[in-house]
Amino acid sequence: MGLKFRQAFLEIEASRGKKRYVLNPNRPNFFDELYVDFTWEKASAGYRYTLFLHPKENLSVLDLGVQFDGVPNGPEARFFANGYQSWSESRPVPFSASIPPLRTPAKPFMGYYGDEHIGGIPHAKGHLHSWTYTYLTDRATKTWFLGSLNEQTGFTLFLLDQPAGVLTVRKDMSGLRLEHSFPGLDFWVGEGRVPELFDAWVEYAIPDKQQAKRPVRPLGWTSWYRYFTQISEAVILKNAAAIAASGLPFGYCQIDDGWQTAVGDWRSVKPAFPGGMGQLATQIRAYGLTPGLWLAPFVAGAKSDLARRHLDWLLKDSRGRPLRAGWNPMWGGWFFALDFYHPGVQDYLSGVFHIILEQWGYELVKLDFLFAACLAPPPGKTRGQVMWDAMAFLRRLTGDRQLLACGVPLGAAFGQADICRVGGDVHMSWEHRLLGWLRHRERVSTRSALRSVLGRWQLNGRAFWSDPDVFILRREGQRLTPVQQHTLLTVNTLLGSVLFTSDDAGAYTAEHRSELEKALTWQGSVVLSVEEPVTDVYVLEFQRDGHRYTAYCNLQHSTVRLPGTKNGRIDIQPFETIILEDKATPVISSS
DSSP: OOOEEEEEEEEEEETTEEEEEEEOTTSOEEOSSEEEEEEEEEETTEEEEEEEEEESSOEEEEEEEEEEEOOOOSTTOEEEEOOSSTTSOOEEEETTOOOOOOOGGGHHHHTTSSSTTSSSOOOSTTEEEEESEEEEEOSSSOEEEEEESOOSSOOEEEEEETTTTEEEEEESOTTEEESSOEEEEEEEEEESOHHHHHHHHHHHHSTTOOOOOOOSSSEEEESHHHHTTOOOHHHHHHHHHHHHHTOSOEEEEEEOTTSBSSTTOTTOBOTTOTTOHHHHHHHHHHTTOEEEEEEOTTEEETTSHHHHHOGGGBOBOTTSSBOEEEEEGGGTEEEEEBOTTSHHHHHHHHHHHIIIIIISOOSEEEEOOGGGGGSSOOTTOOHHHHHHHHHHHHHHHHTTSEEEEOSOOGGGTTTTOSEEEOSOOOOSSSOOHHHHHTTOTTOOOHHHHHHHHHHSGGGBTTTBEEEOOBOOOOSTTOOOOHHHHHHHHHHHHHHOSOEEEOSOGGGOOHHHHHHHHHHHTTTTOEEEEEEEEETTEEEEEEEETTEEEEEEEEOSSSOEEEEEETTEEEEEOTTOEEEEETTOOEEEEOO
16 A cells, blocks of 8 residues: 545634635635645656645744655554754654653753754654655565655655554644745655665755765864864874875865864964964865864854854844753853844854865865754744755855765755765764763764664765764774774765764774775775664665675674575674675675
């Protein structure tokens, strides 16, 4: 049984009060307050649903959705839950599962990182949700895909109600005040094999995209996962020299958080960089490397000069107070979101990017915490509109330099970011237990990051080039086991387009080099499928140089036996990844 159209509905509030209407596809939908153009037409291997609102008077949209029956409902059925932004854990889950909310103590500190602040999202058992796209599978023969074709006007939310057997496609536009025509919903539904479905969807979703700039070389070095904010000119140059001398195919040397005196004060450089950021970029380039720089353009630390001097630049909450976007101990505590539409903010950021790109000469910018731009949209705009405008603004400022987006709702990065993170931050151990207990979906966690990389593998090379975050081979300053490190490296190599690390390449042993060089032989493989037959156990089918391989990846703490694979019985040790050729000959493993 396939998905079947059930109904479309619209709830508004206008001069005559609240009204709820049922909408008919491919028929006139005339009402006292507005006309709704609702079409349903064949498109490629599926159907395109388009819903356009034409108000006759000023009104507010309270709810808008299209519902489907016929969703698979067996014990093997899975729903892909794409998280709100690039850090959010994203994976296929059983229909009977739930996505529990953030625990109450954590809400003031990290409630704005994900969708916790957005109303109308149920969290009960059997109620699941996904942003921008989703797919449903019975894990036997069929996959049904649904994807937004227009995130510029608002984020699209897919809501599964398993007890009712209903899937609802909804636009995040509750309370939006309309004074003119507005494209409410535009999405595509297809059935078939996953790679072909994503190919067809992206062709519709990003029809006029410019070709994203592919990473210059497969490896990059970043300062964050070893030094964090404790960086200096000497640290950067020491590591740039080491990676240049290593002979490994490093392309990037990216300076992460910690070069600025405060988050938001991007023109003020710490004394630890006495030669200046421009001279440092020149020195990095002299090593044959592309210089990159981190900044978070839409936030400001509470102690920054920007926040103290430009209170009017800060987004305000419903009570008119500066909006706290989160709390970061490395930034001295609270940080605020900036009002992207304020002319002073745009002028300031335009100047900052001119300095970074034109005067200092950085060729890649890693732009982080981008979700903050759309936390409190102004009247007449949705969160999605603000986020798209903000990303388009950053794209214009970046020009022909490479833009690596991080902490961004993914739909706003499609066609606008060259490279995009597809998971949360890797942790120095396998899991951050406290943040896991708090049910923080955007948490720092190696396991959670890998789940998202494995879940979003189809976006790489289609919507953008994927950054799966770092691999770690060093032994000191971290708590991952060698087996965990190898799985992290192998998965990121197969499913990402650029691999960053913060290791000291000059300290790599012959064993480290051999492990990295072997892993890099898999880069550029064509991934055919990623399945999860057992929770946290993944089977990746891919091909390379005319040969087909299968990778078996175990993220669990216990040994798992897969009895019925095409390679026979497979026993995977805790955290292990094994790659076998079709002939069942071991090629490389993490044991």
